[in-house]
Amino acid sequence: MKKFILKRIMGLIFLLFGITVVTFIVIHIAPGKPTDLEAQFNPKVSMEARERISHLYGLDKPLGVQYIEWLKRVIRLDFGVSFMDSRPVMQKILERIPITLTIELFSIILILLIGIPIGVISAVKEGSFYDKFMTVFVFIGFAAPTFWLSLVLMDLVGVRWGLLPISGIKSLEFEKFGFLEKTIDVSKHLVLPVAVSAFGGLAGISRYMRSSMLHVLKQDYIRTARAKGLTEKEVLYKHALKNAFLPVVTILGLSVPGLIGGSVIFESIFSIPGMGRLFYESVMARDYPVIMGVLVIGAVLTLLGNLLADISYAAVDPRIKLE
Amino acid sequence: MVSRSSNGRGDAVLLQIKNLKVNYRSDARSTEVVRGVDLNIDEGECVGLIGESGCGKTTVGLSITKLISEQKGNISSGEILFKDKDILKLSPEELRRIRGRKISYVFQEPFSSLNPVFTIYEQIKESLEEKGNVAGQIAEILKNVGLEKIIGKQNIYPHELSGGMQQRAMIGMAIASKPSLVIMDEPTTALDVTVQRQILDLIMELKNRMGLSILFISHDLRIVFNIADKIGIMYAGKIVECGPKEKIISNPAHPYTIGLIDSIPSFEHRKKLFNAIGGRAPLFSDLPEGCKFYPRCRFKIGACKEKEPILERIVGDHFSRCIRVKDIVMASS
Amino acid sequence: MNKLTIFGIGIVGFFIIIAIFAPMIASYNPGQIDVENILTPPSSSHIFGTDSLGRDLFSRMVYGTRISLMVGFIAVGIAGLIGIALGAIAGYYGKWTDVIIMRFIDIMLCFPTFFLILAVIALLEPSIINIMIIIGATSWMGIGRLMRAEILSLKERDFIYAERAIGASDFRIITRHLIPNAMAPVLVSVTLGIAGAILVESSLSFLGIGVQPPTPSWGNILSEGKAVMGAGWWMMAFPGLAIFITVLGYNLLGEGIREKLLK
Numbered sequence: 001m002k003k004f005i006l007k008r009i010m011g012l013i014f015l016l017f018g019i020t021v022v023t024f025i026v027i028h029i030a031p032g033k034p035t036d037l038e039a040q041f042n043p044k045v046s047m048e049a050r051e052r053i054s055h056l057y058g059l060d061k062p063l064g065v066q067y068i069e070w071l072k073r074v075i076r077l078d079f080g081v082s083f084m085d086s087r088p089v090m091q092k093i094l095e096r097i098p099i100t101l102t103i104e105l106f107s108i109i110l111i112l113l114i115g116i117p118i119g120v121i122s123a124v125k126e127g128s129f130y131d132k133f134m135t136v137f138v139f140i141g142f143a144a145p146t147f148w149l150s151l152v153l154m155d156l157v158g159v160r161w162g163l164l165p166i167s168g169i170k171s172l173e174f175e176k177f178g179f180l181e182k183t184i185d186v187s188k189h190l191v192l193p194v195a196v197s198a199f200g201g202l203a204g205i206s207r208y209m210r211s212s213m214l215h216v217l218k219q220d221y222i223r224t225a226r227a228k229g230l231t232e233k234e235v236l237y238k239h240a241l242k243n244a245f246l247p248v249v250t251i252l253g254l255s256v257p258g259l260i261g262g263s264v265i266f267e268s269i270f271s272i273p274g275m276g277r278l279f280y281e282s283v284m285a286r287d288y289p290v291i292m293g294v295l296v297i298g299a300v301l302t303l304l305g306n307l308l309a310d311i312s313y314a315a316v317d318p319r320i321k322l323e
Numbered sequence: 324m325v326s327r328s329s330n331g332r333g334d335a336v337l338l339q340i341k342n343l344k345v346n347y348r349s350d351a352r353s354t355e356v357v358r359g360v361d362l363n364i365d366e367g368e369c370v371g372l373i374g375e376s377g378c379g380k381t382t383v384g385l386s387i388t389k390l391i392s393e394q395k396g397n398i399s400s401g402e403i404l405f406k407d408k409d410i411l412k413l414s415p416e417e418l419r420r421i422r423g424r425k426i427s428y429v430f431q432e433p434f435s436s437l438n439p440v441f442t443i444y445e446q447i448k449e450s451l452e453e454k455g456n457v458a459g460q461i462a463e464i465l466k467n468v469g470l471e472k473i474i475g476k477q478n479i480y481p482h483e484l485s486g487g488m489q490q491r492a493m494i495g496m497a498i499a500s501k502p503s504l505v506i507m508d509e510p511t512t513a514l515d516v517t518v519q520r521q522i523l524d525l526i527m528e529l530k531n532r533m534g535l536s537i538l539f540i541s542h543d544l545r546i547v548f549n550i551a552d553k554i555g556i557m558y559a560g561k562i563v564e565c566g567p568k569e570k571i572i573s574n575p576a577h578p579y580t581i582g583l584i585d586s587i588p589s590f591e592h593r594k595k596l597f598n599a600i601g602g603r604a605p606l607f608s609d610l611p612e613g614c615k616f617y618p619r620c621r622f623k624i625g626a627c628k629e630k631e632p633i634l635e636r637i638v639g640d641h642f643s644r645c646i647r648v649k650d651i652v653m654a655s656s
Numbered sequence: 657m658n659k660l661t662i663f664g665i666g667i668v669g670f671f672i673i674i675a676i677f678a679p680m681i682a683s684y685n686p687g688q689i690d691v692e693n694i695l696t697p698p699s700s701s702h703i704f705g706t707d708s709l710g711r712d713l714f715s716r717m718v719y720g721t722r723i724s725l726m727v728g729f730i731a732v733g734i735a736g737l738i739g740i741a742l743g744a745i746a747g748y749y750g751k752w753t754d755v756i757i758m759r760f761i762d763i764m765l766c767f768p769t770f771f772l773i774l775a776v777i778a779l780l781e782p783s784i785i786n787i788m789i790i791i792g793a794t795s796w797m798g799i800g801r802l803m804r805a806e807i808l809s810l811k812e813r814d815f816i817y818a819e820r821a822i823g824a825s826d827f828r829i830i831t832r833h834l835i836p837n838a839m840a841p842v843l844v845s846v847t848l849g850i851a852g853a854i855l856v857e858s859s860l861s862f863l864g865i866g867v868q869p870p871t872p873s874w875g876n877i878l879s880e881g882k883a884v885m886g887a888g889w890w891m892m893a894f895p896g897l898a899i900f901i902t903v904l905g906y907n908l909l910g911e912g913i914r915e916k917l918l919k
Contacts, residue, residue, distance in 0.1 A: 018763035026775055135660075139911075143904035145855055147862050148896035151882055159886060220435040227390055227430075228450050228496065229423030242440050261768030265859060269882075279771060280863065283778040291775055299766040318440055318480045 004314055012303055019299040020074055023292050024067050070292075079293035084285050089293040092278060097297070099169060100267070100274035103190060104259050107198040108252065115202045116248070119209025123244075124236055126214060134206070141203030146262055150196045150269040157192065165189050167271040196266045201255050208251050213244040246317050253309020257302040337503055337536050338364040338387070343401035345382050345391070347607075354607045356396070357382050358560035361634070364504065369530060369537040371551030371568075373544060373583070375604050379560045380540045384506045387538075388422050405504075423450055427497040431509040433489035437481040443492050444477040450499035460499075467532075468495040469525060487518035491525065498529060506538045511546065523550060544583050548572060553640070556580050559605055559615035562634060566641030576643035576652055578620045614645070622647050661912025667905025675721045682715035686872050695888045705890040707880060713890060716872035717898060723873045724854050724902065727788050731853040734792025736799055736846050743803025744830050744838075748811060758804070761797045769794050773856065774865070782865045791853050799845050806838030840917045847910035851903040858899050874899050 073080070079089035118138075122131045158166030165171060169189045170182075177185060216222065217240055225239045263276030271277070275294060282290035314320045345357035357379045364370045374380045385391050386398055388410065403410040405421065413421070427450075430436040438446060447461050462474045468491040473479050481489055490510060497505050507526070511519040527550060530537055541547050547554060548568060555565040556579065564577040575581045582600035602619040611617060613628040620627070626646060634644045637652070645651065674681055684702075690710030698705045704713035746757035772794050780786050810816065811834060819829050860866030861875025862882075869876055874895040881891030 014759070015763055015766055018759065019766055022763055022767070026772065027779070029776060029779060139660075139904060139907055140900075142907050143851070143900050145858060145896065145899050145903070147859055148878065148892070148899065151878070151885070151892055152896065155885055155889075155892070220430060220432060221438040223390060224428070224430060224436045224493075224496075225438070225449075227388065227422055227428040229419050229421070230449065231419065239438050239441075243438070246440075257766070257768040261770030264770055264774065265863070268863065279774065283774050283865075286778070295767065295771060295775060298768050298771050302766050302768065316440075318442075319482050 004320070005311065008307060008310060012307065015303055016300065019296055019303075020071055021067070023295045023299075024070060026295070027288055027292055028063065074296060079296070080289035082282070082290050083287040084282070084290070089289045092290060093275065093293055093297055096273060096275045096278045097301075099272060100260070100263050100276060101301075103193050103197055103263065103272070103274065104256070106190065106194045107201065107259055110194060110198040111201045111205050111255075112252075114198075115205035116209050116245070118202075119206040120213050120236075120241065120244070122206070122210045123213035123217065138203040138207050141199055144199065146196055146200065147265045147269060149199060150192070150266050153192050153196065154269065164191050166192065169272055193266050193270050193272055197259060197262060200262070201259065204255065205248065205251065209244065209248050212247050213240060216240045216244040219243070242316075246313060249313045249316065250309055253306045253312075256305030256309075257298075260298055260301060335366050336363050337366045337368075337406065338362075338538075339402070339404040340383070340387070341402040341404070343383065343386060343403065344399045345379070345386055345396060346399050347382075347396040348394070352608075355399070356560055356607055357386070360401075360557070360560075360562055362555055362562065362565070364536050364538055365553075366503070366536055367530075367534050368553060369539055369551045371547035371554040372538060372540045372557060373542065373547050373554060374557035375542055377604055378557045380557050381508050383557075384428075384508050384538060384540050387506060388426055388428075389418060390428075423502075424452055424500045425502050426504045426506065427500075427502045429490070429493050429497050429505060429507040429510045432513050433486060433493050434481065436493060437489060439481055441480075442477060443473065443479050443481065443484070447492070447496050447499055450496045452500035464495045464499055467498070467529065468492070469521075470495065485518075486514050487521060490514060490518075490522055494522075494525065494529070498533065498535070501533065502535070504536045504538065506540070508540045509542070510539075512541070512543070519546075526550065544587055556583070559610060560607065561615075561644065562642075563616065563644045564642065565634075566637075566639075570639075570641045574641075574652055576637050576641065576648050577616075577645050578622045578647075578651065579616050581651065582619070582621070622651055658912055658915060660908050661915070664905045664908025664910075664912055667901055668909055671721055671725060671902055671905070674718055675725045678718050678722055682712075682718040684712035684715040686711060686716040686719045687870055688712070695884065695891075697888075698890055704894050705888065707877070707888075707891060708884055713877070713894060716877060717874065717894060720872040720874045720877065720895070721898070723784070723867055723871065724857060724899075727784065727791070727857040727867075728850040728854040728906075730788045731791035731795070731857070732846055732849040734789060735796040735849060735853075736842070737796075738792065739796035739799025740803050740835060740842065742796070743800035744807050744835055746800070747804035747807030748826070748830055748834065754804070757800070761800055764794070764797050770856070770859070773860070774863075777860060777865050782860070782868060784867060784871075787857060787860060787866055791856050795849060795852065799842055799849070802841045802845055803835070803838055806841065807834050810834055810837055841914075844910050844914045844917070847906055847913060851906035851910070854899065854906075855903055858895075 077090050079093075081088055082092060118134055122134045125131050154166045157164050165188055169186055171185050171189075222235060222240055225235045230239070260276070263274055264280050265276070266272070267274045267277035268280050275298070278290065279294045279298075281287075282294065340360055340362040343357055343360045344355060346353045347356045360379075360383055362370065362372070362383070372380045372383065382391065382396075387403055389398065391397070398411060401411070405426065410418065410421065437443075444461060447464060448457055451457065451460055453460065458475075465471060465474050470488060470491050473484075473488075481492070484492065494510075510526070511522050514522060523546065526537070526539075529535060537550075539547060539551055551568055553566065554568050554571050555562050556571075556577065557563065558579050564571065564575070564580050566576075571580065572584075575584055579600070586599050600619055605611065605615060605618070611628070613630055614620070614623075614632055617623050617627050622645075624647065632644045632646050634642045635648065636642050637648060643651075688711060690706065693702070693706050693710045695708055696702060696706045696710075702712050702714065704717060707713055707716065742757050742761075746754040773790050776790050777786060780790075807830075816829060816833060819833060824832075857866055858873065858875030858878065861873040862879045864876075864879060866875050867873035877895040878892060878899075881888065881893075881895065884891055
């Protein structure tokens with residue numbers, strides 16, 4: 001087990017390195033220099049001043065050198081300061097991560113709690129009305145665009161029926177609430193974003209769970225379990241389920257970048273102060289330090305998600321434990 | 324065959340299969356794969372069921388406790404009397420109580436028949452009847468099947484064992500609750516030749532010690548001749564010859580049996596040429612009229628094509644499904 | 657063939673026809689402003705209603721079909737080209753080439769794709785061409801992996817040895833023999849990818865950095881719909897439904913192809 005983790009961490013370091021390279025290249029694709037835009041805001045800036053800014057940001061050095069300089073700071077988690085409000089980028093990101101991660105976490109929990117049973121029961125009742133109905137339902141989930149879903153829910157649930165709040169993560173009177181009321185308030189605000197975020201992933205997982213379960217049910221050891229006189233429940237939920245669940249764990253890990261990417265949309269629509277919305281705002285404002293910071297951190301989070309998924313898989317599947 | 328609760332020798336009959344017919348479904352078509360099989364297993368007896376792949380012998384074995392899934396096929400008619408109660412008419416709950424406890428199985432591929440994510444310990448535990456002293460019971464079972472090495476090691480998984488050891492584990496699971504009948508479907512076919520011998524010896528030993536009845540399904544005549552008391556030979560979904568082992572070896576009474584025996588390479592008859600049976604087994608969807616063995620038969624005559632022969636007694640418990648049985652018996656002695 | 661698959665083919669075909677015959681199907685000029693009929697609900701003269709500049713929504717949506725489908729096809733075409741090429745090279749040549757390409761794929765897969773696309777689009781001009789290229793350049797990885805896996809298993813087959821024995825060049829072997837035989841799972845990916853590309857394009861347009869007004873795209877019409885939420889439900893309903901149904905169609909088609917190929 002230890003060797004396994006060690007190997008993974010080595011791979012991780014390489015990937016982290018690669019992430020920084022790609023991020024750097026992506027930002028420097030833009031024609032013109034970052035300072036052009038900043039200087040654009042203030043037309044009175046002279047050539048001289050521009051050159052001074054260039055020098056300050058090290059933009060007059062060759063790209064390779066710029067990269068190394070940047071990388072050295074990134075390793076210390078120093079992404080510079082935001083162009084927009086001159087606050088340290090890392091600080092801005094750290095403020096937003098908890099919210100986005102909370103929503104992601106709840107999404108994943110929801111996906112597991114709902115998607116897995118749907119998939120399992122669809123497999124067990126293969127071909128039945130339930131199965132066909134769920135198939136249709138799942139395809140709808142796949143196809144519904146997140147932003148449309150968000151808007152529709154916002155309109156119906158928030159505006160017309162007034163059941164749930166539709167913007168931000170706390171109400172105006174938040175400060176006056178007791179602890180319990182604060183928790184309820186935040187939860188109410190999170191319901192729609194989590195629902196929207198989980199919807200698509202749910203479809204995917206239930207589908208995958210179904211096919212995994214169907215595959216497992218055809219295996220010889222299921223026949224053995226029946227031959228041993230175990231109840232149908234034991235056969236399905238003890239013998240079959242554990243085997244069917246294993247590959248699903250990996251898929252969960254792979255869905256993390258999708259969840260993070262999707263956060264841009266629903267955080268913007270629901271005005272959630274999370275990482276996605278930060279990214280969107282900084283992209284619109286051409287705030288390069290923040291853009292690069294979020295790209296790197298976003299990728300790191302994805303990596304961590306994958307690592308977690310791999311370790312969980314290795315922990316659960318006895319055939320891998322021994323490597 | 325006779326349908327009394329005891330045979331001529333006074334042993335109780337444990338299992339009676341009467342006129343079993345089983346269909347398989349594939350793509351909306353239904354084919355009859357077992358077309359009327361009768362078979363009796365007495366207490367303490369090992370019955371061998373021989374045939375080529377695809378003749379329906381595995382299906383017969385699985386049907387005994389209705390292990391064929393609804394999607395794949397169904398038992399269309401017949402009775403399976405276990406201690407005088409028809410298994411096919413039992414409620415699911417009653418059926419479950421027989422499975423694993425009174426009638427258990429050993430399958431061909433031990434690796435894929437064991438659940439890879441549960442320990443051997445756990446899987447044997449599931450087969451136990453008594454709830455107390457689990458560790459003690461399991462240790463006893465492991466000793467009985469020659470797996471002393473893993474007694475006490477509760478965290479061993481199937482993939483950590485060799486093929487032979489896995490099969491021993493499966494046998495252990497099968498005898499855990501001291502069943503009356505163990506159905507073994509090609510239990511040694513997937514194993515190395517040297518290991519095969521060991522497993523067969525183990526099976527014989529357990530049979531004698533525990534008084535087990537065994538239904539031993541195989542395509543390998545030599546193994547079955549070794550281990551069985553009574554033999555049934557299947558072809559194209561029906562039994563074509565059955566009787567005590569000695570009779571079948573010394574006086575085979577069906578052309579197919581003769582062909583099978585002739586095709587065994589043996590050291591004694593080194594000079595004799597290797598005689599395979601020409602042709603191949605027919606498809607169930609395309610069975611000829613009359614006797615199904617006709618196309619490949621050495622003894623065929625015109626009358627064989629007209630009607631499928633019935634299983635007729637030759638002498639005592641020896642039966643054959645061939646209209647030329649008298650001529651054959653003379654030719655093979 | 658599965659009923660759902662036929663349904664999918666129907667949907668896909670339906671929208672392709674609309675896109676091709678757009679000028680004949682649209683009843684108005686999509687850019688025609690009519691200040692007297694701002695935000696009118698669906699009626700006999702405007703079956704989908706009008707937008708905040710009085711333009712006929714139905715006509716705008718019909719032309720939007722062209723944009724969405726074009727972006728979808730070309731973006732996936734680009735992704736396909738890159739993915740097939742890199743995947744085939746990685747699978748065929750193996751060793752260092754394989755390692756480098758696969759590591760590159762791993763790195764690319766670490767980024768939330770939408771983040772990457774957003775970043776690059778915002779830095780360049782949000783023109784339709786850029787959108788197509790960027791979506792293509794960030795969605796080839798899955799196809800690449802699939803192609804590589806297929807090539808790996810195919811290249812050891814006898815018919816490949818035979819080709820080498822008669823002196824066929826690597827290029828010929830890869831393009832004439834390996835890739836065509838490996839296309840099956842890739843085809844599924846491509847079909848599903850079109851759905852994905854359409855979703856991405858409409859998301860970008862919705863956020864304002866995709867197709868720019870006045871060119872109609874389902875995404876930017878929806879964005880307008882958000883602005884007038886409450887005052888014009890048709891502005892949100894129809895474009896959303898259109899995207900949803902199109903994506904559904906391609907998903908069904910893709911799954912149908914997969915079922916067929918898995919036999």
